[in-house]
Amino acid sequence: MISTGRDALKADSPSSSTPEQPGLQPADERAECIQAALARALLGLRTKRGWSVYDLEERSGVSRSTLSRIERAVTSPTVTVLARVCWAYGHSVASLVAEAEGNYRPPDGTVISGAD
Incomplete structure (x- = not known):
């Protein structure tokens, strides 16, 4: 018997037979x-300057709630938001990202280079 209608769609749906997504991948x-x-x-840049989140909001034009979520690593900034924040500090995006990469330590202790 050939399935038609809703049953055919359900049978062909990848989500109906796909197991749950695995945990985080290395990347x-x-x-x-x-x-x-x-x-x-x-957070270190803001703290070093003695700025409040309100001060940074005024200087960057990025909302306090967004800044707070970024500093708590709850969300990742867009390039535009990151640029606005960096410019408020007089810092380049490239140097900030390089600093973050330089401070990155994988759980297994391997060294990550720019050639990866």
């Missing part, structure tokens, strides 16, 4: 570690 773990290092670097 995902690296990205999360870099995100955390970037968050620490941004």
Whole structure:
């Protein structure tokens, strides 16, 4: 018997037979570690200057809630937001990302170089 209608769609649906997604892959773990290092670097810049989140909002035009989520590594900044924050600090995006990558330490202790 040939399936038609809703039953045929359900049988062909990849989600109906696909198991749950596996845990984080190595690239995902690296990205999360870099995100955390970037968050620490941004928080460090603000703290070193003695600025409040409100001060940074005024200087960068990025909302306090967004800045807070970025500094807590809850969310990743877009390139535009990162640029606005970096410019408020008089810092280049490239140097901040390089600093974050330099502070990245994978859980297994391997050294990550720019050639990866």
